[in-house]
Amino acid sequence: MPDNDPIDRLRRDITDVLDPSLATSELTDHLALRMIALGTSAPDSPMGKVTSRKSDVHSSQTELRTAVGDVLYEHGLGPDRVGSVLAPHVDEWSPPTPSQLAPLQIDQRHLAQPDEIDVAYDAVVIGSGAGGGVAARSLAKEGWKVLVVERGSLPDRHSMLTEHLHTPRSASELFPFSGPGSDSETRQVLFPAHRVRSVRASRPEWGNNAMTLGGGTRVYGAQAWRFAPLDFTMATSYGIPDGSSLADWPITYEDLEPYYSRIEQDLGVSGGPSRDPWDGPRSAELPMGPLPPSPLGELLDAAADRMNMGTQPVPMLINTRPYAGRRACIQCSQCVGFDCPVGARAGSHNTTLPAALATGNTTILPGAQVARIRIGSGGLATGVDLVGDRRGTRWARQITVRLVVLAAGAIESARLLLDSANDEHPDGLGNDTDQVGRHLQGHTYGGASALFNHNVVDLKGPGPIISTADFRHGNDGVIGGGILANEFVPTPANALRSLYDTGLIDETTPVGSPTAERAMLRFARIMGPVQEVTSEGSRIRLDRRRSDRFGRSIARLEGTLHPEDLRAQELLSTRSAEWLREAGASTIRQMPKVTWPTGPSGGQHQAGTCRMGADPRTSVVDPMGRLWNHENIIVADGSVHVTNGGANPVLTILANALRISEHAARTH
Ligand SMILES: Cc1cc2nc3c(=O)[nH]c(=O)nc-3n(C[C@H](O)[C@H](O)[C@H](O)COP(=O)(O)OP(=O)(O)OC[C@H]3O[C@@H](n4cnc5c(N)ncnc54)[C@H](O)[C@@H]3O)c2cc1C
Numbered sequence: 001m002p003d004n005d006p007i008d009r010l011r012r013d014i015t016d017v018l019d020p021s022l023a024t025s026e027l028t029d030h031l032a033l034r035m036i037a038l039g040t041s042a043p044d045s046p047m048g049k050v051t052s053r054k055s056d057v058h059s060s061q062t063e064l065r066t067a068v069g070d071v072l073y074e075h076g077l078g079p080d081r082v083g084s085v086l087a088p089h090v091d092e093w094s095p096p097t098p099s100q101l102a103p104l105q106i107d108q109r110h111l112a113q114p115d116e117i118d119v120a121y122d123a124v125v126i127g128s129g130a131g132g133g134v135a136a137r138s139l140a141k142e143g144w145k146v147l148v149v150e151r152g153s154l155p156d157r158h159s160m161l162t163e164h165l166h167t168p169r170s171a172s173e174l175f176p177f178s179g180p181g182s183d184s185e186t187r188q189v190l191f192p193a194h195r196v197r198s199v200r201a202s203r204p205e206w207g208n209n210a211m212t213l214g215g216g217t218r219v220y221g222a223q224a225w226r227f228a229p230l231d232f233t234m235a236t237s238y239g240i241p242d243g244s245s246l247a248d249w250p251i252t253y254e255d256l257e258p259y260y261s262r263i264e265q266d267l268g269v270s271g272g273p274s275r276d277p278w279d280g281p282r283s284a285e286l287p288m289g290p291l292p293p294s295p296l297g298e299l300l301d302a303a304a305d306r307m308n309m310g311t312q313p314v315p316m317l318i319n320t321r322p323y324a325g326r327r328a329c330i331q332c333s334q335c336v337g338f339d340c341p342v343g344a345r346a347g348s349h350n351t352t353l354p355a356a357l358a359t360g361n362t363t364i365l366p367g368a369q370v371a372r373i374r375i376g377s378g379g380l381a382t383g384v385d386l387v388g389d390r391r392g393t394r395w396a397r398q399i400t401v402r403l404v405v406l407a408a409g410a411i412e413s414a415r416l417l418l419d420s421a422n423d424e425h426p427d428g429l430g431n432d433t434d435q436v437g438r439h440l441q442g443h444t445y446g447g448a449s450a451l452f453n454h455n456v457v458d459l460k461g462p463g464p465i466i467s468t469a470d471f472r473h474g475n476d477g478v479i480g481g482g483i484l485a486n487e488f489v490p491t492p493a494n495a496l497r498s499l500y501d502t503g504l505i506d507e508t509t510p511v512g513s514p515t516a517e518r519a520m521l522r523f524a525r526i527m528g529p530v531q532e533v534t535s536e537g538s539r540i541r542l543d544r545r546r547s548d549r550f551g552r553s554i555a556r557l558e559g560t561l562h563p564e565d566l567r568a569q570e571l572l573s574t575r576s577a578e579w580l581r582e583a584g585a586s587t588i589r590q591m592p593k594v595t596w597p598t599g600p601s602g603g604q605h606q607a608g609t610c611r612m613g614a615d616p617r618t619s620v621v622d623p624m625g626r627l628w629n630h631e632n633i634i635v636a637d638g639s640v641h642v643t644n645g646g647a648n649p650v651l652t653i654l655a656n657a658l659r660i661s662e663h664a665a666r667t668h
Pocket residue numbers: 126127128129130131132149150151152168169209210211212213214215216217219220221222223224225336337368369370371407408409410412413416604605606636637638639648649650651653
């Protein structure tokens with residue numbers, strides 16, 4: 001083979017970075033061919049850059065090593081592909097076996113095709129994620145005839161259980177099986193220094209959550225935090241910092257409390273008892289106790305005691321015993337980003353959507369997008385335009401409805417309202433005061449990574465087992481704060497990536513060497529979401545000069561974190577590092593400080609773009625989620641959040657969707 005043959009050169013590079021014990025010609029051939037195949041399918045990904053030599057691999061050893069590590073460990077740990085240290089762990093750190101699987105509660109037979117739907121429904125629910133699933137169930141239970149329209153599909157389950165590099169938590173930048181796919185539109189993103197870039201959906205800056213049946217809940221980590229009472233009154237409690245649009249919610253914690261309790265009982269949240277000093281009163285305890293403690297959890301618990309820091313188990317939408325017709329968690333080693341093999345993790349696809357289907361009143365149409373909401377007299381919605389692609393052929397349909405429930409996620413909900421502009425509402429629906437799309441927020445994270453001198457990874461999922469809520473509020477000189485918890489069990493590929501990226505192992509450490517593999521079992525991370533202090537300029541707009549393959553204008557993301565967020569981020573990183581140090585970690589890497597200005601926030605915890613309020617001049621929906629001036633359009637997803645709490649948002653999305661959809665079912 002000629003010397004400049006690309007496969008040959010890649011083989012040599014792989015041999016250089018792989019531990020000699022693994023560098024057989026059979027394995028290096030496999031890795032080279034696989035890397036080229038993955039790189040060709042995603043030329044802009046790190047894999048694509050390495051295989052096409054877009055980056056100088058010799059000056060970017062970390063990029064090359066992580067790419068080799070990704071492919072080495074991509075489906076778990078093949079016994080022939082690990083060194084002596086990981087060999088005893090092959091069975092645990094691997095995808096679940098077929099015999100462990102419980103059937104999904106929704107399959108293709110429950111889903112409609114475009115030519116099977118009717119021309120009229122009582123309600124259309126746009127999006128089948130956290131908010132959409134709850135809303136569909138509330139309406140269907142009250143006898144409404146409901147069509148749920150979901151942009152994503154029901155992906156092949158085997159792939160969602162085995163493909164480590166195609167999960168939304170993989171840093172590989174390959175399109176995740178939880179959507180969107182390679183046929184999705186780019187977004188325009190405004191970066192600091194006024195640089196606007198066209199960004200593909202596989203890039204983190206695109207701000208993806210998940211676009212699949214069940215939305216984010218299909219693959220999420222299921223941390224199920226209530227927001228604290230203070231989270232609903234951030235402006236009153238802290239004042240409004242310069243440049244921010246911090247505001248109070250128009251409802252209180254007490255208003256939402258009964259709905260938090262009902263979601264916890266109904267879908268099944270495990271954890272408790274809560275020792276959160278900022279927690280509000282609860283009308284019921286969680287229905288299930290926590291997962292068993294882990295060795296790392298015990299170290300952190302003892303350390304927290306010595307530090308006089310309060311801890312509690314992480315509340316999870318995960319069954320710790322058979323509950324609500326679903327099995328208990330088997331603590332497999334891959335949770336966040338993957339399908340749950342036994343259905344213990346509650347998502348819309350195995351809770352609210354099957355319940356909506358069971359009423360006989362619900363039709364679910366996957367692979368379809370609502371492209372426009374149509375408006376009739378008096379500002380009332382009359383129907384929606386649907387578009388899709390079936391076996392390569394575009395189709396379009398119109399349906400009439402008397403209620404529209406918008407639950408497409410914060411970015412897409414704002415996009416759809418803006419793109420439904422008409423002569424009477426030229427700036428978009430609900431946007432007479434230029435509020436739609438503003439206050440975009442998510443969660444920037446603080447945290448720290450560490451190495452111990454002994455194994456702390458027990459490979460028992462999901463991973464987060466211990467948390468502290470002490471730093472949610474009451475931090476001197478900081479607005480808000482956030483919870484801290486230990487992280488999910490990383491995939492082998494992600495563990496290796498984190499070790500290289502944080503410098504916990506030197507970039508010359510060979511992939512698959514005893515040093516690298518030992519570190520993978522001694523690696524720990526604590527992290528927490530910062531309650532962001534949002535501003536008006538953080539927003540979604542449309543780029544009307546560009547459209548997707550269906551002619552829909554594409555979204556443009558703008559804005560930056562507020563400087564106050566960086567203070568909170570540093571606080572959470574410092575506290576994480578202190579906690580790990582006290583627990584006995586030998587080397588600690590605090591998350592680097594974020595440099596201001598940043599790009600826009602959003603991503604998996606995206607929220608805020610259809611702010612709920614009592615005043616139409618400063619909000620998009622009223623306290624019952626109704627779009628100002630369009631009473632029969634309600635918004636039931638994270639976009640209505642005024643602030644996004646210092647904790648993961650999904651329980652609040654679920655509880656609020658329950659509150660407003662039950663109200664709509666009764667009153668419309
Ligand atoms: C890997 C991962 C881990 C996470 N872990 C946690 C966690 O531990 N705890 C937590 O609180 N949160 C977590 N989240 C976030 C959580 O999933 C989201 O907060 C939640 O799902 C948002 O709910 P939503 O109703 O706003 O929208 P989504 O759940 O995002 O649902 C919106 C749906 O609308 C569909 N859609 C969009 N546009 C259209 C259109 N025009 N027509 C039809 N359909 C459309 C999308 O395809 C999508 O399925 C995680 C998310 C991910 C991806």
